[in-house]
Amino acid sequence: xxxxxxxxxxxRHDLSEVLRHDMWNHVNFAVPQANMDELEACIATLMPWxxxxxxxxxxxxxxxxxxxxxxxxxxxxxxxxxxARVIAEVRQERPDLDEAIKGLESLTPDVNDHxxxxxxxxxxxxxxxxxxxxxxxxxxxxxxxxxxxxxxDDPEALTDRLAxxxxxxxxxxxxxxxxxxxxxxxxxxxxxxxxxxxxxxxxPRQERTSD
Ligand SMILES: [Fe+2]
Numbered sequence: 001x002x003x004x005x006x007x008x009x010x011x012r013h014d015l016s017e018v019l020r021h022d023m024w025n026h027v028n029f030a031v032p033q034a035n036m037d038e039l040e041a042c043i044a045t046l047m048p049w050x051x052x053x054x055x056x057x058x059x060x061x062x063x064x065x066x067x068x069x070x071x072x073x074x075x076x077x078x079x080x081x082x083x084a085r086v087i088a089e090v091r092q093e094r095p096d097l098d099e100a101i102k103g104l105e106s107l108t109p110d111v112n113d114h115x116x117x118x119x120x121x122x123x124x125x126x127x128x129x130x131x132x133x134x135x136x137x138x139x140x141x142x143x144x145x146x147x148x149x150x151x152x153d154d155p156e157a158l159t160d161r162l163a164x165x166x167x168x169x170x171x172x173x174x175x176x177x178x179x180x181x182x183x184x185x186x187x188x189x190x191x192x193x194x195x196x197x198x199x200x201x202x203x204p205r206q207e208r209t210s211d
Pocket of ligand 1: 110116180
């Protein structure tokens with residue numbers, strides 16, 4: 001996928017113009033060394049991220065021309081390799097560890113560790129989700145699993161403001177390996193509209209409608 005890194009933001013190094021306080025802006029994963037090549041192929045196919053820094057010890061992706069507006073780094077680590085290997089071994093010996101990991105994976109995905117990104121439209125979200133599902137079937141070597149899908153009109157949806165899909169990349173390791181992909185539902189109230197009416201934008205739907 002081609003990367004669109006254009007964004008109408010100030011180019012000068014003065015974030016005080018656009019930031020009122022902190023902003024999450026990057027993630028980093030220590031990855032089992034043997035998984036790096038497959039991970040690069042997986043991301044190149046499934047994520048429209050620009051591979052902006054590639055060294056023997058790092059894959060660095062940016063989401064915008066201004067790096068500070070979103071980056072993801074993946075670094076091979078011998079310790080990540082050892083951790084993945086030992087966890088796999090110990091899971092065979094300790095049913096409680098195996099159950100704990102499976103339990104985390106089977107929780108409502110929003111509870112488990114994950115890192116979220118948002119895409120620009122429902123159309124893109126659906127197309128990307130279809131891509132993840134196809135990769136799960138067609139590229140088992142990428143270890144892609146869609147662990148949950150909530151569209152805004154689903155009865156189980158946590159909110160009507162967002163769609164949510166959780167995608168686990170097993171190549172990242174046995175835990176902390178999941179991304180959440182969202183789009184903002186244009187049919188819902190904006191956070192500003194909710195708050196100006198005295199609501200709290202983060203209030204789950206069922207609480208808000210019971211008011
Ligand atoms: Fe989330």
